[in-house]
Every structure is written in structure tokens, then in C-alpha cells.
Amino acid sequence: MTGDAGSPLTGLRVRLAAAFTAVALLAALMASGISYVLLRRVMLQRAQDAVLSEVRDTLARQIPPRLPPDSADLIRAQLVEVLAAGPGRRAFAMPITPDGTVHPPPPDALDVPVSRDFARRAARGVVFQRVVRNGTPYLLVGARATGYEITADEPWRTTPPMVFVSASLSREAADLRLFTRALLIADALALVSAVGFALLATRGVLRPVRRLGAAARALGEGELETRVDVRGGDELADLARTFNRTAEALERTVTELRAMEAASRRFVADVSHELRTPLTSMIAVIDVLAEHAADENGDAARLVAGETRRLGRLVEHLIEISRFDAGAAALVLDEANLADAVAGTLDARGWRDDVAVHGPPDLFARLDPRRFDVVIANLVGNALRHGSPPVAVRFGPADRDGVAGVTVIVTDQGPGLPADLVDVVFDRFVKSDAARSRSDGSGLGLSIAKENAVLHGGTLTAANGAEGGAVFTLWLPARPPGDGEGETP
Structure with missing residues (x-):
């Protein structure tokens, strides 16, 4: 709407469309966010489970229950070969010292460094964590085999090594980026569609409001026969019916008032015209009587003459006013x-x-x-x-x-x-x-x-x-x- 409804940027249509679009955009963003979180969790969990399962299976296959003495180097080489066979993976196996001290592998042994705390925890079982290095995500796994027998007098000769594996998650990250791009495109399309649907919806809602506004302006300009077409049975239809009833009542009232006003003006004009002729004669006669009246009656005659002349002026003024009211007054320029x-x-x-x-x-x-x-x-x-x-x-x-x-x-x-x-x-x-x-x-x-x-x-x-x-x-x-x-x- 325009005029008193406000500027175009604050109109009702803009506010309704903005609210509709905001709700649609919020719903799309929430759905996208939930989808992203769930998919990310599933993808990382699947990659993590695959690496952990492979590490556990490899340890179970490559390390026999009864180890022969001085076989740690051979087993370490086999473990590294098997665990590093996958794309984007690096593995490192290191022996455990006789006193049980655990040292992390060298910094360049894997794609990500291993902290001393992580190595200590790996000595007690399978541990893992996700690490981002140089913008690339990795899964770091540390494990130590269990369920084997060692030589009682020379345990270090029959102790299997610890293994550390770094697995790149770049493929999963690329898939997540692709999914994020698809979500952004979907959200943009949803936003454009929401704006289009909002404009169409608000146009349908505001059309009867505009008709009511135009009818109200016409009614205010004096077109009392103005009515609004009633369509449907919603609240706007009820408003249109109320407007029509109000317009009908106003038309009846204004018509009656105009009729009463016209009758009043005609009455004043008719009475004034009817009084003009007898008053003119009365003034002429009373002036003559006042001139010839005796002294004792002169004052009364002059008083009557003055009041009659004043009444004559009042009648002339009423006649003039009635011409203005009737729109009959004209200029002779x-x-x-x-x-x-x-x-x-x-x-x-x-x-x-x-x-x-x-x-x-x-x-x-x-x-x-x-x-x-x-x-x-x-x-x-x-x-x-x-x-x-x-x-x-x-x-x-x-x-x-x-x-x-x-x-x-x-x-x-x-x-x-x-x-x-x-x-x-x-x-x-x-x-x-x-x-x-x-x-x-x-x-x-x-x-x-x-x-x-x-x-x-x-x-x-x-x-x-x-x-x-x-x-x-x-x-x-x-x-x-x-x-x-x-x-x-």
C-alpha cells in the first residue's frame, strides 16, 4: 500500500514477505545444519571404524599367540607393510623397551606428530584421535597387541612392537565440502523460491486489503455508493462485509442529513423571500408614520421603524446567505x-x-x-x-x-x-x-x-x-x- 501506509520499504507487503522468507530460510538452514552434522558424523565414524577394525585385525593376524624369540623386527616390518598399504596412510612400529618405557615415534615417521601422552595411552590398548595438520584432517591410531605368550626369562625377545597409524581423511573432507556446496545451492534456491512464494502469497492476501483501502478513500471523497466485493469466508471477507454495512449506514445518514440541510436552506430562503415584500411595504409606511407622528408617539414610531429596518437587513442577509449555500452566488466581474x-x-x-x-x-x-x-x-x-x-x-x-x-x-x-x-x-x-x-x-x-x-x-x-x-x-x-x-x- 502507498500513501499513509508508509514507505515502500516498510509496507505491509514487504514486512509479510520478509517474515515469510525469514521463516523459510531459517527452516532451510536448520535442515541443512542438521543434515551436515549427521552426515559428517556418519562419514567420520565410518572412516574411523574402518581404520580401527583394520588395525585390530592386522594385529590379530600378524602376531601369533606364541611368539618365537627375536621375531620383533620381522613382525614390525610385516605390520608396517600391511597397515601402510591403504591410500593416504603411513604406519610405524616400534619395540617396547624392557623396562616398559614408552617413547613416541620420530616426528617424521607419520604425517602427524605423536605426543608422549598419546603413546603412553596406546601402550595400554587401542587409542585414536582426529588431528588437522596444514589444513588436512588425519586419524591417528595407536595400538599394542595383547593375548600372546612371552618367554619368562627373556621377555623382550618375545614382545611384539607397538604400532602407530596416520590415515588421511582428505577424501571425507572433500566429500563434506561437496555436500556443503550442494547445501548452500539448495538453500539459495530455497531462498529464491521462498521470496517468490512470499510475494505471490502476500499479493493474494493484500489484494482485498488494497480494495478496502481504495473503497475507504472513495468513501472519504464523498462517493457514498462505494461497496467492496465480498469473496470467500475468511476474516478479510468478514471485514469487507463490515465495511459494506458501515458504508450503507453512512450513506443513509448522510443522505438524511443532506435532505434535512437542503430542506432547512429552502425553508430559510422561502421565508426570507416571503418576508421581503411585506417588510418593504411596512418600512415605507412606518417611515411615513414616524415623520407625521405627534411628539408623544414619535419615539415609539421611530423605534418601530428602526427595528423594522433591522429586520429588513436581517432578511436581506439571510437571502444572501441562502444564495451562497445553494451555490447560486455568481460574480459579475x-x-x-x-x-x-x-x-x-x-x-x-x-x-x-x-x-x-x-x-x-x-x-x-x-x-x-x-x-x-x-x-x-x-x-x-x-x-x-x-x-x-x-x-x-x-x-x-x-x-x-x-x-x-x-x-x-x-x-x-x-x-x-x-x-x-x-x-x-x-x-x-x-x-x-x-x-x-x-x-x-x-x-x-x-x-x-x-x-x-x-x-x-x-x-x-x-x-x-x-x-x-x-x-x-x-x-x-x-x-x-x-x-x-x-x-x-
Whole structure:
């Protein structure tokens, strides 16, 4: 798997294949090791038994039960001739001194030297040991004949010699090397086969996992009708069935929520549209009544007129929000001079004397003048209502991530935004004083400003200035995405 599953060297398939291969390799090595040990033991034991049997048989055949006097030299020559007849063998026979002292043979008498301790032990019976000299293994055998009669008055004249035999085990060593090479080749083939089988096995195991991963990604991207084919009856099939049940439940829930949300938006839009016409008439009538009302009724009439106008603004804002929610909001783009656009917004609302404007007079941008007016009016109106003078609007060119654009910054010197509202100030119906039962604002102005900025492909952020006051920063691309103005077909 890729992506969040990890790098290719740490993926699940690699780990499963490595585990499978490690187990197969360990089993092959254990089998090879056991086979090597057993074969080596059998081969050496067979060679050892053959030499020992030959030494014992030769001593029994060449030494008679009753020895004639002064026959040791003849017997020694016969023993050496017979015992050295085999390939890779050398033999040496030496007499035993009358006092029973045992001396090892000369160093060059055999292929391997004989220690004094080995010679002493050989004087008591048949002994052997394996010796490696110059990289070649040898079997060293020492023996002394028994079961014969000697002359009582001159025992040395009728005492047979001791024999020492060195037998090369190079042939057995070569066979073991050949067997070891065959085991290594077999282990290498087993490793390659294990890797191949592991990849095939893990591919079959991970195929349904990949299907589940692809289905989960599709489900996360909104394709709620995504399902996984259930194959077999193992644990992965159970997982696939669980995924399908979960996807079905999620699809039902999301469909119901979308239906409820759409119904709620239609309700707000319908109610807002239905209220707009009577509210417009009510505002016109109440304004007339407020102008002609007597002094004692004037305050009440003006209060009703103000609240009716506020209700009318709320309805207009709700209608605008419903357009954004329905995706019906569209841009009517035009090449606009930012200095003129900002000045027009301030002049239309009588704020020109209350706001300081700073920016180049010849900066142009491709935007929707009506929606830009709504954004600037909301930001400046918010600063005038909740901040303290001086309120300033600064604009200028600003590129972001290689995209040409313009930025408009609205600042004031008021108390700034409460810490708990900085991150949610653009949410709907959020006000600086949520405990108030009534407010001049609808709680939707900044939300509408944010939606208009996003509609242009820009951003709108809020923060507190280093020296106090709130800072709202609007950035718009010089040419909104999808604007075909000036493009050559």
C-alpha cells in the first residue's frame, strides 16, 4: 500500500514477505545444519571404524599367540607393510623397551606428530584421535597387541612392537565440502523460491486489503455508493462485509442529513423571500408614520421603524446567505480602480470623514464591484461600531504564492477582538457580545464578507494589532480563477 501506509520499504507487503522468507530460510538452514552434522558424523565414524577394525585385525593376524624369540623386527616390518598399504596412510612400529618405557615415534615417521601422552595411552590398548595438520584432517591410531605368550626369562625377545597409524581423511573432507556446496545451492534456491512464494502469497492476501483501502478513500471523497466485493469466508471477507454495512449506514445518514440541510436552506430562503415584500411595504409606511407622528408617539414610531429596518437587513442577509449555500452566488466581474471603489463605498454611507484611506490611486483589479462594496462596507462598519477612531483602510498590490493580487487592510484603535472570538469571528450569528438580547447587527455581515472573498478566490482574516485594535486583511487575486477575460481561444 502507498500513501499513509508508509514507505515502500516498510509496507505491509514487504514486512509479510520478509517474515515469510525469514521463516523459510531459517527452516532451510536448520535442515541443512542438521543434515551436515549427521552426515559428517556418519562419514567420520565410518572412516574411523574402518581404520580401527583394520588395525585390530592386522594385529590379530600378524602376531601369533606364541611368539618365537627375536621375531620383533620381522613382525614390525610385516605390520608396517600391511597397515601402510591403504591410500593416504603411513604406519610405524616400534619395540617396547624392557623396562616398559614408552617413547613416541620420530616426528617424521607419520604425517602427524605423536605426543608422549598419546603413546603412553596406546601402550595400554587401542587409542585414536582426529588431528588437522596444514589444513588436512588425519586419524591417528595407536595400538599394542595383547593375548600372546612371552618367554619368562627373556621377555623382550618375545614382545611384539607397538604400532602407530596416520590415515588421511582428505577424501571425507572433500566429500563434506561437496555436500556443503550442494547445501548452500539448495538453500539459495530455497531462498529464491521462498521470496517468490512470499510475494505471490502476500499479493493474494493484500489484494482485498488494497480494495478496502481504495473503497475507504472513495468513501472519504464523498462517493457514498462505494461497496467492496465480498469473496470467500475468511476474516478479510468478514471485514469487507463490515465495511459494506458501515458504508450503507453512512450513506443513509448522510443522505438524511443532506435532505434535512437542503430542506432547512429552502425553508430559510422561502421565508426570507416571503418576508421581503411585506417588510418593504411596512418600512415605507412606518417611515411615513414616524415623520407625521405627534411628539408623544414619535419615539415609539421611530423605534418601530428602526427595528423594522433591522429586520429588513436581517432578511436581506439571510437571502444572501441562502444564495451562497445553494451555490447560486455568481460574480459579475469588471476592471475596477480600488481607490475609486473604496471611496464610493465610504461616500455612499457617509463615512468619508470618519475613515482614513491610504493606497495608490492607479491600482486596478478584476472583481465584482457590488460584492467588493459589501465586503468593505461590512469591515469598515464593524470597525466604526465596535472599534475606536482612527479607522483606516490601506490597500496595495500583494502577491501570494506567485499569484498577483491586491490586499485591503482595515484597522481601528478599539479594544480588539476577544481572544475567544478570533478564530470564529466569521462564523454565522457570532457577535462580540453574545449575552446581549438585541444588537444592531445581524451576526451575518462578516460571514457574508468572508463568502464574497472566497467567491473571488481570495481570503479574509482577522487578528488583533500589535498596538491594539482589530485588523481585518482582505486579499483578492488580480484576476479571479475561471475569469476568461482577455484569453485567446
